[in-house]
Amino acid sequence: MPLPFRRFLPSPIPAACALALLGTLALPASAAVPAPRDLPYPGTIVLKVDATNVGQQIFRIRATIPAAPGPLTLLYPQWVPGNHGPSGPLNQLAGLRLSADGKPLAWTRDPVQVHAFHLTVPEGATAVEAEYQFLSPVEPAQGRITMTSEILGVQWQAMTLYPAGYFSRRIPVQASLKLPDGWQYGTALETAARRGNDISFKPLDLETLIDSPVFAGRHFRRIDLDPGAAVPVHLNIVADNPESLEAKPEQIAAHRALVKEAAKLFASHHYKHYDFLFALSDEFGGIGREHHQSSENGVKPGYFTDWAKSEAGRDLLPHEYTHSWNGKFRRPADQDVPNFNVPLQNSLLWVYEGQTQYWGNVLAARSGLVSAAGIRDTIAAYAARYDRVQGRAWRTLQDTVNDPIVQARRALGWSNWQRSEDYYVEGMLIWLDVDTRIRELSGEQRSLDDFARVFYGVDNGSVGPAYYQFDDVVRTLASVQAFDWAPFLRAKLDSNAAGAPLDGLARAGWKLVYTDTPTEIIKGQEERNKMTDFSYSLGFSVKHDGAIDGIEWDGVGFRAGLSGNSTIVAVNNRAYKPEVLKAAVKAARDGKSPLNLLVRKGSNFRTVALDYQGGLRYPRLERIPGSKDRLDTILQPRR
Structure with missing residues (x-):
């Protein structure tokens, strides 16, 4: 740099002054906001x-x-x-x-x-x-x-x-x-x-x-x-x-059945x-x-008018209704905050949301809002997705309870590796494990329904809230069925082992398999989201315009160098359409047919060769021969 330009640069800071400045900056900032007090506010x-x-x-x-x-x-x-x-x-x-x-x-x-x-x-x-x-x-x-x-x-x-x-x-x-x-x-x-x-x-x-x-x-x-x-x-x-x-x-009758089934499950109400x-x-x-x-x-809008195609979304009302008992009446103790500007803590969201996800699906089936087959297909999709989460190698399920704060529900570039709010669905799989374990240990005499009646049925008619801690959950489970629940749950929550917690699914009498035909649930999801799901074959999904989405970390597409913000223009020199890519995936099973994608990212084009011969793969559940079908029992309406 020519010497005259030096006068435009800031003067060096003497070392002693720099240390003093750093010391000043290191002081923690504080807010001049009065702390909340448990006193009546004077006025309305x-x-x-x-x-x-x-x-x-x-x-x-x-x-x-x-x-x-x-x-x-x-x-x-x-x-x-x-x-x-x-x-x-x-x-x-x-x-x-x-x-x-x-x-x-x-x-x-x-x-x-x-x-x-x-x-x-x-x-x-x-x-x-x-x-x-x-x-x-x-x-x-x-x-x-x-x-x-x-x-x-x-x-x-x-x-x-x-x-x-x-x-x-x-x-x-x-x-x-x-x-x-x-x-x-x-x-x-x-x-x-x-x-x-x-x-x-x-x-x-x-x-x-x-x-x-x-x-x-x-x-x-x-x-x-x-x-x-x-x-x-x-x-x-x-x-x-x-x-x-x-x-x-x-359709109205199914929603009325939801109210009846929830009352049977929780043996209480906590609302006026x-x-x-x-x-x-x-x-x-x-x-x-x-x-x-x-x-x-x-x-x-098609919830009622296109009823046959809306089944995949009809667990929403059962989920949110369950929260009146779980999350609103019974609440995690670390969410007992004095006002809306004191931070919440989320350590028990795997109960708050995970068990609610479980009951939401169960009540959807028991009420008839979703068929038992629809729930099985939903569980298959959940199990397959979470069985392939690569991010569990470095993040535990327990750590994902912080995601509403860390991620603020923003879109993720590599969700399969970063993990997201997995405590919902993986939590649901853990509670399926708990339910089937109680049933097996008790000789089918008790179940998680008994936990629900004891845990959420207290103080019937009270609007609450009633707070709980981890030990309260463990204690109630033990009162329903003797078992060492604390280490069992902690092992699930704190593990970095590969694979989703699918023991409960097996104990329910079902196993996860893959076929070349999508279930009706997956078809409905593809139609609603305007995408085609190749997650379990190529390791990504594709929107109808060819945009690549949801790339699985270390999957087929990942290893070929694909990333988000990319669009498939052509498949084996043919213009991209979902059916064209599906046909190419099927043809590649012989190990001789190519599977080449012309991909655009920004203004750049390149050809990507995918090394894959597994054909189309879609998850579904299959009965384990000779096993007891506890899942069917769980999903049956209560009498």
């Missing part, structure tokens, strides 16, 4: 949400927050229950203006806890007025769409500012909602009054409010799923069009009433999120 927050601007997808919020003169910190919820991580949509909060007695108040964001806003309440003031907007995403790249021209969902954590320094369950809130003309709504909240489009809800604490979302829509239907029951359950449906609301009597919030839409964001007395569920 009045929260008003105007949801009428569906054209621009903007929620407008006004809040009156009682406050004494002096410093005040307002919090925007960061840790969202059910999402298991810090997913509060702070980036969609906009236009924040604060005032007292009609005069503007300045605010500053905390530089460490950016969900906190500091201000000073002037002398003589008794409340702070807050005005702001929640900007629902207008396209999926911005986040989940919560408002369309036909449907909206009010998630109160996205609408709420609350005072720091108090437990959220000690903060009273009076919430109201303004809807577009003619719209109807469903929620677990109790309505105090409705005047035209304005709905006022009965006052309640902030924790319960945030646990009680609202679905509203232009096209709405409410179905009583337990007619005449003292503790009612309703299915509240919103849809893009009125045709999607048309459910046949036998329960409301499924169910959206059928191509535009409103898909969702499955649990709440204590309701759940948010969003799927494509």
Whole structure:
């Protein structure tokens, strides 16, 4: 470098000054946010949400927050229950203006806890007025769409500012909602009054409010799923069009059977009433999120009208309903946090979500929402996928409970190696192992159903919550069936051994096999996701436009050098179509036919030769000759 340019470079820092600077920077940053205290908040927050601007997808919020003169910190919820991580949509909060007695108040964001806003309440003031907007995403790249021209969902954590320094369950809130003309709504909240489009809800604490979302829509239907029951359950449906609301009597009967089967399983209820919030839409964001007395569920419009093809997704409602018992009434002790800005801990998500995944599939079959064959095919797909997870060599299943925080549910480039939230499905396979082990050890006299009645059936009618730890799970299992459960579970959770935990499947009388024909479940998944699954042959799937997805680490495609962001243009010099690649995979079984892909990545093209002669492979379950079919027994309705 020529000498004159040196004057543009920063001067060297003397060593002593550098050490001093490093010492300064090493001091931990701290947030000036008052710690939550278990004291009643003095006053009631009045929260008003105007949801009428569906054209621009903007929620407008006004809040009156009682406050004494002096410093005040307002919090925007960061840790969202059910999402298991810090997913509060702070980036969609906009236009924040604060005032007292009609005069503007300045605010500053905390530089460490950016969900906190500091201000000073002037002398003589008794409340702070807050005005702001929640900007629902207008396209999926911005986040989940919560408002369309036909449907909206009010998630109160996205609408709420609350005072720091108090437990959220000690903060009273009076919430109201303004809807577009003619719209109807469903929620677990109790309505105090409705005047035209304005709905006022009965006052309640902030924790319960945030646990009680609202679905509203232009096209709405409410179905009583337990007619005449003292503790009612309703299915509240919103849809893009009125045709999607048309459910046949036998379809409704299956949903009513779900309520009956859950009552038999858990021998209790822990809600005053329960409301499924169910959206059928191509535009409103898909969702499955649990709440204590309701759940948010969003799927494509053909759920009822294309019933034969929607079986693969019909375990959603049983899963979220199970959470009323598991995750909301019985909760892991490390999720007992005082407010929505104190971090959650997820050590027991393999119970919270893993056992719920298990019961969701079992209840789907027992109710008739999904056929027993459909559940078997689902388990086959799960078993095959998790049997090939290469990332278990370096990450235990227990460590994946941190993924909602680590990954924040973002897309992964190498999910088979990185691992994701495997505690759901691999957890389900562990609970199948537990169930079949109890059945075998007890001579078929007891099962995991007995655990459910004991563990979730306590304090029938109580809304709870009732917290538990690992030892409580082990103790309850031992009360059902004597066995050394703690080391058994820890071995499953902490292992780096290859292969999924399939002992329970074998004990259930079934084994995982591969054939050249996809099951109906896989066909349905391919159709819904607009992709073709070559995961168990070539080690990747392909979207309909040829884009390569889900590459298995160290699989056939991986070893050939394929990666994401690549598109198959041609197969053996023929333009890519799913059937062309399938035919080439079949032909390659003779060991002589080529399997060459022309692949584009960015502006570069190259030919990739795949070394594979195994033909098409799709997972399914096959009976183990001479074994007891415990899986069939598990999936049968309770009498």
